[in-house]
Amino acid sequence: MKGNYIYYFIICPRKLWFYHHKITMEHESDLVLIGKYIELFYKEKYKYQKKLIIEDISPDIMKRYRDFVLIYEIKKSSSFKEASLWQLKYYLYYLNRKGLNVKGKLIIPEESKEEYIELSKEDEKKIEEMVKNIKEILKSDKPPKVIKKQYCKYCSYRMICWSDEI
Numbered sequence: 173m174k175g176n177y178i179y180y181f182i183i184c185p186r187k188l189w190f191y192h193h194k195i196t197m198e199h200e201s202d203l204v205l206i207g208k209y210i211e212l213f214y215k216e217k218y219k220y221q222k223k224l225i226i227e228d229i230s231p232d233i234m235k236r237y238r239d240f241v242l243i244y245e246i247k248k249s250s251s252f253k254e255a256s257l258w259q260l261k262y263y264l265y266y267l268n269r270k271g272l273n274v275k276g277k278l279i280i281p282e283e284s285k286e287e288y289i290e291l292s293k294e295d296e297k298k299i300e301e302m303v304k305n306i307k308e309i310l311k312s313d314k315p316p317k318v319i320k321k322q323y324c325k326y327c328s329y330r331m332i333c334w335s336d337e338i
């Protein structure tokens with residue numbers, strides 16, 4: 173399962189369902205484009221040369237050190253910090269199970285924030301629970317119900333969810 177599924181699940185399960193079913197509208201979002209530019213800048217900064225993909229796992233940057241691998245997740249802002257943290261923790265969880273000694277670092281360049289992330293036993297249980305819930309959502313042939321939230325007005329799917337109100 174892709175790491176951004178965890179991110180979307182926390183932000184909005186309905187958004188996750190759309191994304192999984194290839195109903196994508198994010199190409200229209202300026203925020204997504206800005207995020208991609210920031211990611212490119214950091215890849216250059218850390219001399220990242222090749223996108224490393226392990227099965228479905230494709231973190232922004234993976235840098236190998238002598239005894240461990242450092243996984244970087246780069247976000248434009250801390251608006252969805254919790255979702256970003258869990259996405260990164262999912263990478264740690266997944267790669268740990270592949271036998272890699274991994275550590276995580278969350279970077280929010282606009283706010284000059286960098287934070288090392290570790291995975292606890294409680295985190296592992298929470299991730300397993302999230303993965304179970306995500307699988308249930310994706311199995312359904314209908315998206316979860318619309319739940320109005322502050323984020324909806326910035327969401328690229330708002331035209332689908334709130335067309336009557338626009």
Ligand code: SF4
Nearest residue numbers: 184187324327330333
């Ligand atoms: S507009 Fe709101 S309800 Fe619809 S997918 Fe986006 S966040 Fe979810």
